[in-house]
Amino acid sequence: MTLTQHDIDREIAAEHAAYEKRLADGAPVEHQPRRDYAPYRSSVLRHPEQPPISIDVSKDPELVELRSPAFGERDITEIDNDLTRQHTGEPIGERITVEGRLLDRNGRPLRGQLVEIWQANSAGRYAHQREQHDAPLDPNFTGVGRTLTDDSGFYRFTTVQPGPYPWRQHVNAWRPAHIHFSIFGTAFTQRLVTQMYFPSDPLFPYDPIIQSVTDDAARQRLVATYDHGLSVPEFSMGYHWDIVLDGPQATWIEEGR
Amino acid sequence: MTKIDPSRPETVLPTPSHTVGPFYGHALPFPGGGDIAPIGHPDTIVLQGYLTDGEGNPLPDAFVELWSADPDGNVPQVDGSIRRDPASGGYLGRNGVEFTGWGRIQTDANGHWTARTLRPGARGQSAPYISVCVFARGLLVHLYTRIYLPGDEAALTADPLLARVPAERRDTLIAREQGDGTYRFDIRLQGEGETVFLEFQ
Numbered sequence: 001m002t003l004t005q006h007d008i009d010r011e012i013a014a015e016h017a018a019y020e021k022r023l024a025d026g027a028p029v030e031h032q033p034r035r036d037y038a039p040y041r042s043s044v045l046r047h048p049e050q051p052p053i054s055i056d057v058s059k060d061p062e063l064v065e066l067r068s069p070a071f072g073e074r075d076i077t078e079i080d081n082d083l084t085r086q087h088t089g090e091p092i093g094e095r096i097t098v099e100g101r102l103l104d105r106n107g108r109p110l111r112g113q114l115v116e117i118w119q120a121n122s123a124g125r126y127a128h129q130r131e132q133h134d135a136p137l138d139p140n141f142t143g144v145g146r147t148l149t150d151d152s153g154f155y156r157f158t159t160v161q162p163g164p165y166p167w168r169q170h171v172n173a174w175r176p177a178h179i180h181f182s183i184f185g186t187a188f189t190q191r192l193v194t195q196m197y198f199p200s201d202p203l204f205p206y207d208p209i210i211q212s213v214t215d216d217a218a219r220q221r222l223v224a225t226y227d228h229g230l231s232v233p234e235f236s237m238g239y240h241w242d243i244v245l246d247g248p249q250a251t252w253i254e255e256g257r
Numbered sequence: 258m259t260k261i262d263p264s265r266p267e268t269v270l271p272t273p274s275h276t277v278g279p280f281y282g283h284a285l286p287f288p289g290g291g292d293i294a295p296i297g298h299p300d301t302i303v304l305q306g307y308l309t310d311g312e313g314n315p316l317p318d319a320f321v322e323l324w325s326a327d328p329d330g331n332v333p334q335v336d337g338s339i340r341r342d343p344a345s346g347g348y349l350g351r352n353g354v355e356f357t358g359w360g361r362i363q364t365d366a367n368g369h370w371t372a373r374t375l376r377p378g379a380r381g382q383s384a385p386y387i388s389v390c391v392f393a394r395g396l397l398v399h400l401y402t403r404i405y406l407p408g409d410e411a412a413l414t415a416d417p418l419l420a421r422v423p424a425e426r427r428d429t430l431i432a433r434e435q436g437d438g439t440y441r442f443d444i445r446l447q448g449e450g451e452t453v454f455l456e457f458q
Contacts, residue, residue, distance in 0.1 A: 042395030052456040062381025069359030072336030107263030118284030119333035126280040189457040242261040246271035
């Protein structure tokens with residue numbers, strides 16, 4: 001049977017209601033999505049059925065997972081954080097600047113950490129071989145960038161506003177516009193891959209991927225804030241998006257490392 | 258609200274994870290991602306395996322990241338895993354001399370991945386292991402596991418994690434020796450023979 005948006009809407013509502021009930025019954029707030037979130041069909045065969053084994057990192061400060069690989073100036077070129085300057089011509093679309101701060105759970109800035117991004121072009125098409133969406137490729141836009149956070153934990157990218165795109169999970173399935181982020185912290189346990197969205201996107205209620213974060217406040221943390229102070233006169237719209245890495249760190253790592 | 262005020266700890270809450278999706282292939286994997294061992298290093302080992310789903314089907318749209326100590330058990334603090342070429346804007350590759358301890362390997366169309374790295378030394382109370390992080394389309398939050406190497410039964414028996422894993426699942430964390438310094442480590446996301454995955458608290 002053809003899977004419709006209506007079917008998915010009902011499943012999303014049921015998952016949300018189940019979470020609200022868990023909360024009402026005293027369960028903790030869920031900051032992360034569950035890996036078995038059936039409205040996103042690709043998760044069905046790709047989530048473990050056994051619970052993970054929990055490791056208390058305070059029992060062994062030597063765990064390699066409490067440290068993180070190093071990235072440095074050799075791993076970045078000067079224009080890697082400007083996705084509008086990677087080709088001979090300018091990409092088509094609304095230029096945007098995206099800036100924010102990378103923090104740990106204690107609110108401390110994470111300095112010198114690698115932030116990688118990738119996204120669709122302004123027409124909603126990825127420069128990826130397997131992408132089938134019939135929207136134009138932009139010869140001047142690859143949609144890939146990377147940077148290191150600065151001494152205050154800030155990252156900054158210049159790019160174009162990505163378009164929404166259809167993805168065929170169900171009839172008329174559309175992803176809200178987003179930028180993918182991959183981030184390292186000071187511990188491998190803090191590793192994060194996620195997606196940043198734009199304010200007030202009308203597609204949010206229909207998208208099982210953003211709705212996989214069933215906690216309303218947590219979901220809002222995936223949405224950037226328009227920041228007029230970050231808009232560059234005669235050039236770009238500005239968005240601010242702070243990122244907080246979950247996962248324990250080595251407590252003995254000195255502030256400022 | 259995505260401006261965080263660190264002076265108000267109650268507002269400092271984790272950014273949720275999302276799937277890496279299907280279209281990261283031109284962004285995250287890089288040439289030589291699995292060639293972690295310096296060229297010609299005598300402690301080089303080869304790790305390889307398949308990544309499969311709950312029906313035993315291979316995942317062609319996934320990648321693993323490996324992270325481990327050097328042969329002396331020290332944590333590498335060397336950058337240069339994804340060196341870039343400022344002239345061409347492309348990748349320069351690793352320099353073949355330094356050991357960064359980290360690699361990222363895309364699975365192929367058969368769901369197979371392979372990496373060359375250095376045999377890690379022991380740290381703390383643990384037997385030597387290589388930390389693994391799995392990312393895939395369909396996986397809303399990445400998964401951690403570990404690759405332990407066979408051979409030193411005393412060290413494996415004394416390992417705090419392996420001691421806690423149910424006996425029938427313990428083997429999912431230990432690679433199988435295939436000779437010539439090659440080890441097989443399959444990752445099964447779900448179902449029969451499901452790999453033991455870890456969370457850190």
